Amino acid sequence: MTQIGIDFGGTKIEAAVLDRAGAFVTRQRVPTPDNYDAALKAVVDLVAQVEKETGTARSIGIGVPGSISPRTGVMRNANTTYLNGSSFQKDLEKALGREIRLDNDANCLALSEAKDGAAAGERVTFAIIIGTGCGGGVVVDGKLISGANGISGEWGHIPLPWEQQEEYPGPKCWCGLTGCLEKWISGTGFRDDYERRTGTRLKGDGIVALARQGDAIAKATLDAYIDRLGRGMAVIANILDPDCFVLGGGMSNVNELYDRLQPVINRYAFSDGWDAKIVPAKWGDSSGVRGAAHLWPAEG
DSSP states (O other), X not given: OOEEEEEEOSSEEEEEEEXXXXXXXXXXXXXXXXXXXXXXXXXXXXXXXXXXXHTSOOEEEEEESSEEOTTTOOEESOSSGGGTTSOHHHHHHHHHTSOOEEEEHHHHHHHHHHHHSTTTTOSEEEEEEESSSEEEEEEETTEEOXXXXXXXXXXXXXXXXXXXXXXXXXXXXXXXXXXXXXXHHSHHHHHHHHHHHHSOOOOHHHHHHHHXXXXXXXXXXXXXXXXXXXXHHHHHHHHTOOSEEEEESGGGGOTHHHHHHHHHHHHHSSSSOOXXXXXXXXTGGGHHHHHHHTTSOXXX
């Protein structure tokens, strides 16, 4: 039997069908709509499309930015802000005519990579999304740790630690706070920092390319980004001390991270020496959709 995973991202929504071995049977994606009703329709249409291709109804798991409040049952903390305050899971279940399972997109990344990805066999995994936003997910002994309030791993909305004078008080965040880590270490934050320095807005890969060519401002922007990301990861090391950090999202494709983050974390971690795996997601941008499918146990 097969399962459907849906990755609801800031720029695209992807649906994929996995077989029991975890191989893709089919996958489809569409741009993320700019309003709630269109988003619901997009998910329903994607499910109909992949089920038509495979010939039968499937279990559905969906990874989303943000999470569902265990107190109210409504969405919160999503940087796709039109989801906040909605009964997204219930509305989808009504539209699809079946139960679905829904979890945070970073949790889905963590589950996918701990199950059969870059963190397979590790006891404690912290998965990091550094793309449009910044998220985190925790897996221990193969199980997602959601926490008493469903916010485990939400490191993107702690303040940038060990702030330097020029970093204080930091940019205003969409969540209502100031200086959140997300505003510094997401791909968006990386682009924002370069724009503050130059007055020009470039894509992240363009800034990285300039840094590699020796452009002084681009290099300074990349250096600052790696230092800030390492400081944030040092906080997680002090609290959780994971065996493995898995990086996903657009910034995870910057190869310099994997050589240069460990010394930064070592500088700030409360230890006589810090060393653990820092690896890119094995499944790349497919991890979210794979993890969403794995929210259901494999069907017999």
